[in-house]
Amino acid sequence: MNIAVCVKQVPDSAAKVVAEDDRVSWGDAPLVLNPWDEYAVEAALQLQEAAGGEVTAVSVGGESAKEALKTALAMGCTQAILVSDPALAAADSQAIAHVLCAAIQKIGGVEAACFGRQAIDGDMGVTGAQTAHLLGWLMLGLVSKIEFKDGKLQVERSFEEGIQIAECPLPAALSVSKDIGEPRYPSFMGIRKAARAEIPTWDLAALGIEAPASVVRWPRISNPPVREIKTEMIEGGSPQEIAEKLVERILEEKVL
């Protein structure tokens, strides 16, 4: 069974991100593999261990996204593919889903596609379900545990009320939560393999599709209003006195 894992390159989670003239700037902060996609890679590798086959990491992005793909290779993915095309510069999540759908079909023999919970730049959390729908596959969102038995996937999914345990045939797409397990570290061999890897780039022509329509736009990006927080340090006296003062002040805020 072949597995695809969709990964995005994003600014590091600790980056100071600001809006400058409606453009997003993260200074010289590094670009990394989307942290949620590390869990997706982990899930894909777990599935591969259970079911065999190859794991292909796919990213839609610019040339630099090859670095994120190399991280996925170092973790143990079999191969990686970059999909890059100038026509995708302003693609929305639905357009990306169309492209990922075409890429997964082109890889061939893919029966499971793994996604991260969300990309930490746009914080959308929808691309997995949209791609699944376009593929005509089942979507299993927020999977916290995955097993492959008798040709079927057995998964646990997290909902507000608790965990749902479900079973389904392939093909299926899934997005994973943190409970899937800590992403494995790149191995020494993996890092060497990734460093030497030639990552093929497919454009839209190679996928045999036109640029898909993007309908959601971000005409304005701004820095959130600065909250004037006057911090009041409660000090002096015994812990008991501090506690009394603190409770008094909190009650005055009328939030309880």
Place this chain on the structure above:
Amino acid sequence: MNGKILVYIDQFKGEALPVSWEALGAAGMLGAPAGGSVSVLVLGAESRRVAEQAFQFGIQQAYYCDDATLDDYRPDPYAAVVTAAARAGAYDVLLFPTTVRGREQAALSAVELGGGVMPDVTALEVSDGRLVATRPVYAGKLLAEVVCDAAPVVITTRVRAFKKPSADPALKGEPVRVEAAVPEGDIRIKVTGYRQAEAGVSLTDANVVVAGGRGVANNPALSPPAGLDEKAAEIWRGEQGFKLIDELAAVLGAAVGASRAAVDAGYIPYEHQVGQTGKIVSPDLYIALGISGAIQHQAGMRSSKVIVAINKDPDAPIFKLARFGVVGDIYQIVPPLTEEFRKRLEK
């Protein structure tokens, strides 16, 4: 915009998730001035009861489907009913609450209906006849104004970003049952069981959150029982620390949160994690105990109304967000704090 809005009410066993009613509040803001209408759709077992309840918020129509194929939440049969209802009513806005099911259904219906999806929205306005949504992006470091050039516009509303509309029990109506669209034989996924989440106040909906970090394990006066290895001893220390947190939370009727460091160390399960890779909360009061306030933690709690921090380190970044701060040891401050709250709140 024709102002026809459909709101998906997410429910479990006849109880609407609170953010569903908040989505209805967002719909009221849009529909009312434009002379439009607001309808709701509720799916699953006991959905009729929830549909009846919805009328008290002043909606025009409530649709429900309690077909047996929808007893368990499964994305495809749910999406088939949602999209059929959306088509039948020619709505130009579909609103979902930002829940696991809501976000998934929003994504699926947008792509099926050829609309566009804008998840986790915190503000909505109509400007020149078009809907402009505000969404926090980059973990809330930025705000994006987003617009959609296709219909329907599909939106999910962030928890606690919109006000639940006021209820008038005198308002009543007769919900309309709609049909399921996929027969059981065509549904590929089978649900085989459930495991309930631990009881307690839901973190995302909570008015008050008390959260603990790595610091809760740091009580030199406590020594773990003999025979534990290093890791088990560390977890034991963390669990003792969270007892302190639990007691304060119980007195305040608060939900318990945690930093990733506390979760990763095994003091408390992941479902309590607040932050960029955990839950986003926005309570009226957030009390951070032994949490340094890393940027990824801030991403999950920055929008809390009043933040209180207790930390030994006067330079901890959490103090920059705090309305009130105490530089001190939580093991000294929290027990009298809990007692004091108990005394004051009982009156």
